[in-house]
Amino acid sequence: MTHSSPAEKTSAADRADAGAPILEAVGLRKYFSVRGSKLFGPRPVVHAVEDTSFALYPGRALALVGESGSGKTTVARMLARLYQPTAGALLYRGAPATNESRSALLAYRRHVQMIFQDPFSSLNSNHNVRYILGRPLRLHRHARNRRDERERIITLLNTVSLSPAEQFIEKYPHQLSGGQRQRVAIARALATRPEVLLADEPVSMLDVSIRLDVLNLLLDLKERERLAFLFITHDIASARYFAEETLVMYAGQTVEGGPSDEVIQRPKHPYTQLLISAAPDPNRAEAAPFQARGDIPSLITPPSGCRFHPRCPHAMPVCRERFPGRTTFGGGHWAHCFLYGEGGSASDAAATQTTALSPARRQ
Amino acid sequence: MSNGVFTAGARPLLEIKRVSVDYRAESGTVHALTDVSLTLERGQILGLAGESGSGKSTLGYAITRLLKPPAEITGGEALYYPRTSRQGMGTRNGAAPAPAAVDVLKLTPGQLRGLRWKELAIVFQSAMNALNPVIDIAAQITDVLRTHQPGLSGRQQRARAIELLRLVGIAPDRLHSFPHELSGGMRQRAIIAIALALGPELIIMDEPTTALDVVVQREILMQLIGLRNDLGFSVIFITHDLSLLLELADKIAIMYAGRVVELATRDELKRLPRHPYSYGMLNSFPTIHGERRRMVGIPGAPPDLRSVPSGCSFHPRCPLAFAPCDRVVPALRQAAAERSDPAVACHRYDPALSSAPPPTNDEFAARYAAAYQAAREGRRA
Numbered sequence: 001m002t003h004s005s006p007a008e009k010t011s012a013a014d015r016a017d018a019g020a021p022i023l024e025a026v027g028l029r030k031y032f033s034v035r036g037s038k039l040f041g042p043r044p045v046v047h048a049v050e051d052t053s054f055a056l057y058p059g060r061a062l063a064l065v066g067e068s069g070s071g072k073t074t075v076a077r078m079l080a081r082l083y084q085p086t087a088g089a090l091l092y093r094g095a096p097a098t099n100e101s102r103s104a105l106l107a108y109r110r111h112v113q114m115i116f117q118d119p120f121s122s123l124n125s126n127h128n129v130r131y132i133l134g135r136p137l138r139l140h141r142h143a144r145n146r147r148d149e150r151e152r153i154i155t156l157l158n159t160v161s162l163s164p165a166e167q168f169i170e171k172y173p174h175q176l177s178g179g180q181r182q183r184v185a186i187a188r189a190l191a192t193r194p195e196v197l198l199a200d201e202p203v204s205m206l207d208v209s210i211r212l213d214v215l216n217l218l219l220d221l222k223e224r225e226r227l228a229f230l231f232i233t234h235d236i237a238s239a240r241y242f243a244e245e246t247l248v249m250y251a252g253q254t255v256e257g258g259p260s261d262e263v264i265q266r267p268k269h270p271y272t273q274l275l276i277s278a279a280p281d282p283n284r285a286e287a288a289p290f291q292a293r294g295d296i297p298s299l300i301t302p303p304s305g306c307r308f309h310p311r312c313p314h315a316m317p318v319c320r321e322r323f324p325g326r327t328t329f330g331g332g333h334w335a336h337c338f339l340y341g342e343g344g345s346a347s348d349a350a351a352t353q354t355t356a357l358s359p360a361r362r363q
Numbered sequence: 364m365s366n367g368v369f370t371a372g373a374r375p376l377l378e379i380k381r382v383s384v385d386y387r388a389e390s391g392t393v394h395a396l397t398d399v400s401l402t403l404e405r406g407q408i409l410g411l412a413g414e415s416g417s418g419k420s421t422l423g424y425a426i427t428r429l430l431k432p433p434a435e436i437t438g439g440e441a442l443y444y445p446r447t448s449r450q451g452m453g454t455r456n457g458a459a460p461a462p463a464a465v466d467v468l469k470l471t472p473g474q475l476r477g478l479r480w481k482e483l484a485i486v487f488q489s490a491m492n493a494l495n496p497v498i499d500i501a502a503q504i505t506d507v508l509r510t511h512q513p514g515l516s517g518r519q520q521r522a523r524a525i526e527l528l529r530l531v532g533i534a535p536d537r538l539h540s541f542p543h544e545l546s547g548g549m550r551q552r553a554i555i556a557i558a559l560a561l562g563p564e565l566i567i568m569d570e571p572t573t574a575l576d577v578v579v580q581r582e583i584l585m586q587l588i589g590l591r592n593d594l595g596f597s598v599i600f601i602t603h604d605l606s607l608l609l610e611l612a613d614k615i616a617i618m619y620a621g622r623v624v625e626l627a628t629r630d631e632l633k634r635l636p637r638h639p640y641s642y643g644m645l646n647s648f649p650t651i652h653g654e655r656r657r658m659v660g661i662p663g664a665p666p667d668l669r670s671v672p673s674g675c676s677f678h679p680r681c682p683l684a685f686a687p688c689d690r691v692v693p694a695l696r697q698a699a700a701e702r703s704d705p706a707v708a709c710h711r712y713d714p715a716l717s718s719a720p721p722p723t724n725d726e727f728a729a730r731y732a733a734a735y736q737a738a739r740e741g742r743r744a
Contacts, residue, residue: 067577067578068576161738179664180664207414207415207603207664207665208414208603208604208605208647208648209414209643209644209660209661209664210660210664211660212647212649212658212659212660212661213660213661213662216657216658216659216660219657234576234577235577235649236651237648237650237651238649240651240655241655241658242649261655264651265652274578275578276651277581278577278578278580278581278582279577280577280604280606280607280609281606281610281650281651281652282606282609282610282648282650295546295548295549295579296546
C-alpha cells in the first residue's frame with residue numbers, strides 16, 4: 001500500500017465512480033410524532049429529515065455536514081435501519097431494502113454497519129473485548145469454532161492497530177482509553193465484513209491528538225477494504241479531509257452538495273457560507289465579517305419554504321413560499337437556493353422576477 | 364484580533380508561580396499539576412490548551428480556589444495585583460500607588476468572598492448545569508448583585524440586569540425567561556452576563572463554547588473579544604481546541620501531563636512551534652484551505668497520570684526524543700537568548716544536553732512523518 005494523499009485518492013475514486021452505488025437513499029423523509037401540550041389536539045410532528053437523496057460508492061466517503069438538529073444522525077439511523085423512514089426508499093445494490101423479514105434485516109446489517117459517536121456508551125461495560133467482537137462473528141456465522149473466533153478477533157484487533165492484540169482481548173471497556181474504545185467499536189463494525197460503514201461523528205469525543213490517528217485508520221480502511229463511508233460530522237474541515245463528497249444539511253433539508261473541495265472552497269448556499277465562515281481557521285488573516293442572526297428553528301413548526309430564510313441575509317419573498325429546486329454548477333456541485341434561479345426542478349414560471357434579483361449566475 | 368489593550372511594562376494582573384496540585388487517591392497520589400508558572404498581563408487573553416488530563420482545568424480551579432478534596436494545592440502561589448481605584452466598568456485609569464499583591468492561594472474564605480466576582484469570575488463549560496433551572500435569568504443576575512452590592516435598590520438591580528443582558532446580546536424581554544426557555548448559546552451568554560455583573564478584572568473560561576455549534580460558538584467568541592476590548596478585563600481561556608486559541612488568544616500555554624511545555628504568543632506559536640508536542644497538536648487539525656494531504660498527527664495517547672513516564676512525560680510519543688529525555692525532566696526556559704522568545708520545556712533547546720541546533724518546522728515534519736511511516740509498516744508486518 002502506498003502512502004497516498006486524500007487528493008490522490010479522489011482521482012482513484014473518480015475512476016471507480018463508474019461502478020454502481022452500493023447503497024442509495026432516495027427521497028428519505030422522517031417525521032417523529034411527539035406528545036403535544038393539548039390533550040385532544042393533533043399530535044405535533046417533528047420534521048426531522050426532508051427529501052434526502054444520495055448514493056454511497058465503494059472506496060469513497062460522503063460527508064454529511066450540519067449543526068446539531070440538522071437531521072444528519074437521523075439519516076444515518078435510517079440507513080442503519082434503526083429508524084423506519086416515513087417516506088422514500090433505500091436501495092442496497094439496486095434492490096429496495098425496506099420492511100422485510102428478520103433474516104433479510106440481519107443480512108442487510110451484515111453489509112451496513114454503524115460506528116457511534118460515544119465509545120463510552122456504545123460498548124457494553126459488562127463484557128470484555130473477546131465477547132464484544134465475538135458476538136457479531138457468531139451471529140453472522142463468520143467463525144466456525146472457538147479457535148477460529150479467537151484468530152479472527154486477533155486479526156480484527158490488529159486491523160484497528162490495537163497491538164499486541166493478545167493483551168487487549170481479555171480487557172473490559174473501563175480498562176481502555178477513549179481512543180482504544182473507539183478502535184474496538186470500529187473492529188466490531190468490521191467483524192461482519194461490511195461494505196458500508198456509517199460513522200456518526202466517530203472522532204468528536206476523542207482527545208485532539210488521537211482524532212487524526214483514528215481518522216487515518218478509517219481512511220486506510222476506505223482505501224484498503226474499499227469500504228463505502230457515510231461520514232457524519234459538524235466539522236467542515238474534517239469533512240474535507242475525509243470525504244470525496246460533501247452534503248450540507250440545515251434543519252432537515254439538504255441545501256448543498258458536491259465534491260468536498262468544490263463545496264468548501266466555493267460554497268454557493270448562504271448557509272454553507274455561514275458554516276465555513278464560522279469554522280476556526282488559524283490562517284484567516286483577520287476576523288471575517290461574520291453575520292448570523294437567530295437560531296436553528298423548531299422542527300415542529302419549521303419555517304415554510306427554505307428553512308434557512310429567517311436567518312438568511314439574502315432572503316427574498318419567494319424563499320418563504322417554497323423550497324427551491326436544485327441548481328447545478330457543473331462537476332457534480334449543486335445547491336438549493338433561489339439566488340441561483342429556479343433550479344432544474346419543474347417549478348411554476350411565476351417567480352421569474354426573483355431570477356432577475358439574484359446575482360449573476362455562475363456557469 | 365488581539366491588539367494590545369494592555370500596556371507593556373505595567374504590573375501584571377496575575378502571576379502564577381510554581382503551583383502544584385495533587386489528587387490523593389487510594390491507589391496513590393496523582394500529580395495533576397506540577398510547578399506551573401504563568402503570568403497574565405492586564406487585558407490579555409491567555410489560552411490554556413491541552414488534552415484531557417493535561418491539568419488545564421485543574422489550574423483554572425486552583426487559582427479560583429474551587430478545588431475540593433481529594434484535590435490539594437501542594438505548593439506555589441498565585442499573586443493577584445489589584446487595581447488602585449475602581450470606578451466601575453469602563454473607566455479604568457488608576458494612577459495612585461498600587462496596593463500590594465495578594466496570594467489567592469492563601470486567602471481566608473472571607474477574603475476570598477471579597478475577591479470572587481468583583482475581581483475574578485468563572486464561566487463553566489456546561490451552561491445548562493451552571494444555571495439554576497427553577498429560577499429565571501433576572502433573579503440569577505440580581506442574586507449576584509444582592510450578595511456583593513447590598514446597597515443597590517431593586518430598581519437599580521433590574522436596570523443593571525438589563526444592561527448586562529444587552530452587553531452580551533440578549534434582548535431585555537428575555538429577562539424573565541427560565542434557562543430551559545433559552546437556546547444553548549443564549550444560556551452561555553446569560554452566564555457570561557452573570558460573570559460580568561460586578562465588572563471583574565479576570566474571567567476564567569473553562570471550555571465555554573465546546574458544547575455549542577460552530578456558528579453559535581463564533582458569535583459568542585466575537586462578542587467576548589468585543590467586550591474585552593470595551594471593558595478591558597483579562598481572560599484565561601481553557602480549551603482543548605488549539606485552532607480556536609490561534610484566533611482568539613494573545614498568549615498560549617500548551618499543557619501536557621500537568622506541566623506547561625510551551626508558552627508563546629499566538630503569532631510565534633503559529634510561525635514556529637518550539638515543543639514537539641505543540642508542533643504535533645498544531646498539525647492535528649485538518650484545515651479548510653490549502654493543500655489536501657494526509658496528515659500524520661501524534662503517535663500514541665496521552666499518559667495515565669497515575670503512571671506518568673519518567674523524564675519528559677512526552678518522550679514515549681516524541682519523534683525527536685534522544686538520550687536524556689527519559690531520565691531528566693526538562694525545565695521551562697527561554698528557547699533562545701531573546702527575552703521575547705517563547706519558553707519551552709525541551710532538552711533540544713538546552714545546549715548542555717543537545718549539540719544539534721533547535722528543531723525547525725521541516726525537521727518536525729520529517730521526524731513525525733518517519734514515525735508515522737514506521738508505525739504503519741509495523742502494523743502491516
